[in-house]
Amino acid sequence: MPERKQNLNVGVIGGGIAGLTAALSLRKFGHEVTIYERYHYAGEVGASLSCASNGGRLLKELGVPLLETRPVILKKLIKRQFDNGEITGVYDLGDYEESFGVPYYNVHRIDIHELLLKCALDENGEGVPCKLLVDHKALNVDTESGKISFENGHEATHDLIVAADGIRSLTREQIGNPPDFKPSTSCCFRCLFNTKDVVAKGLTDFSKNEAIEYWWRGTPGPSGIDKIVMSPCKGGEVISCYCFYPAVKNDLRIGGWNDEASVEELCGTFPDLDAKVLDLFKIAYDIKQWRLYVHQPYEHWQKGKVVMMGDAIHPMMPDQSLGAVTAIEDAFAIGYIFSDRFKFSVPDGLRLYERVRKPRATRIQAASLRARENLNERIGWSSKDNDRPDKLTITEICGYDIKADIEEQAKQMGIL
C-alpha cells in the first residue's frame, strides 16, 4: 500500500459536535480542513449535554477549554419515584475524577458547540486553522475521487471526506447503507427553567443537587417509557429537562427536534407526575417535542475516501447520554489514526477506523436502546449487577483508552 501524503486536505460535511471535533482533531494532527455546514448556525438549539470522561479527556487533549462553558460537575445520579419524587436510588460520582481523569461535566449544548467552533477556527491554535463554509448543503459524494457536490452548485475535491451529517445523513446511503429505521415507542419533550425563577417562585431548586435526576416508574417495559431526566448546566443557572412518554399518546410524526410545544401539552402528558416537577413545568421555556426513531446498526462506515461518524452512522437513543461523547471518540480517532505517530495510507487508516469504532459504537447503541425502557440499563445504574456480558459498565465507557485500542487493532491488522 502506498504511503499517504503527509498533510491531507480534508472536507468535513456537517458542523455539529462530531464534525467540529473531527475538524479540530485533524487540524491538531497536521491536516488542512474545510468544514461544510448546510445552515448558518442561527438555529442552534438544545438543552443540557452530559460529557462523560471518555469525551472530556479527549477534548482536553485536543486543547478544548471546556471550563469556558461553565459546566456543572455532576456529583450523583439520583433515581426518584415518578409520582412523588421519593428517592429510590443514588449512584455516587464522588470518585469519578479520580477514577477517570476528568470530572463528569454537564454543559449547555449551545455552549459546547460554540466552543468547538471557536477552537476549530482559532487563528492561534495548533496547526492550520480550519475553514468554515456555511450554506453548503452536501448533496453527493464521489467516494473514489473525493468530490463533494453542494446544493449551491459548488464542488470541492478532498483527499479525505469526513461525513458527520447527523441522523438524517445523506452520505450514509451513498456509501452503501440503505435506510434502516422505524419509529420508536417513545416521544420526548425538552424544556428549560431558569434557576432564579425557580427560586423566586419558591419552587424546588433541583440544581443544588448537581446531579442527573430521573423520575421513573420503576418497571422496565411499556411503563418504563415515561421518564423525566433533569440536570443543571451553565454554572447551575439553567435547569434542563428531557421528558419521555409513550408515542401511543399522540403518535407524533414530526421528525425534527425543534418543534414548539406548550406548557399545557407538557403538563397534560404527565398528569400523575410528582407535583414538584409539574410546578416547574409551569414556568418552563423553550419547550420542544419530537418523536424518537430506532436505527439498526449500519454496515459500512467507510468507502473509498469517505468516512462516517457521529449520529450519521450510529444514531442512538438518548438514554445512556452517550451519543455526543461517542461522536467525540470517533472524531479523535480519525485525527490520531492519521497522525505522525503512524504512516497509514488512507485506505488502511479508514479500515482501522471502522474496525475500532464500529464494535464499540454498536455496543453503546444497543445498550442505549435497552435503556430507553429500562433505566437500570443506564451506565452507573447498570454497574450494580454484572450479570450479562452485553451490559454496559461505567468503567468500559468512562475509562476507555482509545489510543491503546487503535494501536492494538492496528497490530492485529498487521499494519503496525
Ligand SMILES: Cc1cc2nc3c(=O)[nH]c(=O)nc-3n(C[C@H](O)[C@H](O)[C@H](O)COP(=O)(O)OP(=O)(O)OC[C@H]3O[C@@H](n4cnc5c(N)ncnc54)[C@H](O)[C@@H]3O)c2cc1C
Ligand atoms: C434528548 C437528547 C439528549 C441527549 N443527551 C446527550 C448527553 O447528555 N450526552 C451525550 O453525549 N449525547 C447526548 N445526546 C446525543 C447527542 O446530542 C448527539 O449524539 C450529537 O449531538 C450528534 O452530533 P453529530 O455532530 O453527529 O450530529 P448533529 O448534531 O446532528 O450535527 C450534524 C450537522 O450536520 C449538518 N448537516 C446535515 N446534513 C448536512 C449536509 N447534507 N450538508 C452539510 N451539513 C449538513 C447539520 O446542520 C448539523 O450541523 C442527546 C441526544 C438527544 C436527542
